[in-house]
Amino acid sequence: GGGFENICAAADILKGKSIGADAFTLSVYPASTPIYMELAKNGVLAELLGTGAVVKTAFCGPCFGAGDTPANNAFSIRHTTRNFPNREGSKIQNGQISSVALMDARSIAATAANKGFLTSAEDYTGGYTGQKYFFDKTIYDNRVFDSKGVADPSVEIQFGPNIKDWPEMAALPENLIVKVVSEIHDPVTTTDELIPSGETSSYRSNPLGLAEFTLSRKDPAYVGRAKEVQKAQKAIQEGKCPVDALPEMKPVMDVIRKDYPDVSKENLGVGSTIFAVKPGDGSAREQAASCQKVLGGWANIANEYATKRYRSNLINWGMLPFLIKEGELPFTNGDYLFFPQIRKAVEEKDDVIRGYVVGTEGLKEFDVALGELTDDEREIILKGCLINYNRK
Numbered sequence: 001g002g003g004f005e006n007i008c009a010a011a012d013i014l015k016g017k018s019i020g021a022d023a024f025t026l027s028v029y030p031a032s033t034p035i036y037m038e039l040a041k042n043g044v045l046a047e048l049l050g051t052g053a054v055v056k057t058a059f060c061g062p063c064f065g066a067g068d069t070p071a072n073n074a075f076s077i078r079h080t081t082r083n084f085p086n087r088e089g090s091k092i093q094n095g096q097i098s099s100v101a102l103m104d105a106r107s108i109a110a111t112a113a114n115k116g117f118l119t120s121a122e123d124y125t126g127g128y129t130g131q132k133y134f135f136d137k138t139i140y141d142n143r144v145f146d147s148k149g150v151a152d153p154s155v156e157i158q159f160g161p162n163i164k165d166w167p168e169m170a171a172l173p174e175n176l177i178v179k180v181v182s183e184i185h186d187p188v189t190t191t192d193e194l195i196p197s198g199e200t201s202s203y204r205s206n207p208l209g210l211a212e213f214t215l216s217r218k219d220p221a222y223v224g225r226a227k228e229v230q231k232a233q234k235a236i237q238e239g240k241c242p243v244d245a246l247p248e249m250k251p252v253m254d255v256i257r258k259d260y261p262d263v264s265k266e267n268l269g270v271g272s273t274i275f276a277v278k279p280g281d282g283s284a285r286e287q288a289a290s291c292q293k294v295l296g297g298w299a300n301i302a303n304e305y306a307t308k309r310y311r312s313n314l315i316n317w318g319m320l321p322f323l324i325k326e327g328e329l330p331f332t333n334g335d336y337l338f339f340p341q342i343r344k345a346v347e348e349k350d351d352v353i354r355g356y357v358v359g360t361e362g363l364k365e366f367d368v369a370l371g372e373l374t375d376d377e378r379e380i381i382l383k384g385c386l387i388n389y390n391r392k
Helices: 004-014 033-041 044-051 105-113 138-143 198-203 207-211 222-237 247-259 287-294 308-316 342-347 375-383
Strands: 075-078 099-102 175-184 268-276 279-281 297-302 320-323 336-339 353-359 362-368
Touching: 004 033, 004 044, 004 105, 033 044, 033 138, 075 105, 175 222, 175 247, 175 297, 175 342, 198 207, 207 287, 222 268, 247 336, 247 353, 247 362, 279 308, 287 297, 287 308, 308 320, 308 375, 342 375
Parallel strands: 075 099, 175 268, 268 297, 297 320
Antiparallel strands: 175 336, 336 353, 353 362
16 A cells, blocks of 8 residues: 555566565555556556556555455565454454564565565665656546535435435533443554454445444443433433433432432433543544444543544544543443533533532542543534534
């Protein structure tokens, strides 16, 4: 995978060579269609194909597990940081393992020119042609539909049988109750653990179908727990009593109303949350957040977020990216948490947000933070998700 310069340099290294007919294979992923077009125009594409390399279109194959998964006992050298459990066909418990190592693109080409024997690009003594990249946006003009100002709302979008629309998502309520439905104490939780790749990818255009696999490799009970709690929020959105839909909430509401008697279905939201020490490492898949959201997730609670990207994905799906200090965990899996006046806290940019663990003997206070948020990010959370925000 890579940009124009790396691919052209790889072609120079491979010029006149063959990767061979043995078990070694070489896949090349141009980073965009315009780059692919330029490689075709300047002849580099033909040079690469002539070596036996396979040139593929830019897509998330190496990332989401849709391609180039090494076989059992295979060794893969690659230019992308995608070495996570199960990503590379690695299921040690089934006697299956494959190994991955990172290498710069030019050394991968040198190894390919040497028919798979590990070789550094420093061993290449030839020169580089230094091909110039000429960006041609014609393909985008021809193929990418810009709906701004030209969309026709009267025309219904046609969905295939496994393409589903997003469910309606409520705005952030005045008060929020969330149940902790998963507690993960691994040092890091990857996006591949939050929503696995591979066999799940056939549901990538079916939000609810894909969500059934959320945390399936890390916490198989998560989905059932989240969906059970979601019954209360669905009832609220239908104007019904959440306690009737989720009877276990009755003692929770009884405790809350002792101190907050005005809390009712008119000013309340109910959902789920997970705790993870450091979630979000790995690929950029927004499904790691959206799958929690469509199951009724309203927050993550973490000591820190592994990537800004995962935290941004939570925000874009209207989920609160709560932070709690390391070593301070007043709740456990299965606990109900209550955040009174949460909407006001987001609106007024409170540094510290007060929450309560709802216990049989009353409310136990604890603090969380949201970290830095832009005004747009706050508005997205208040609206319920980026989809709602864009409808303003």
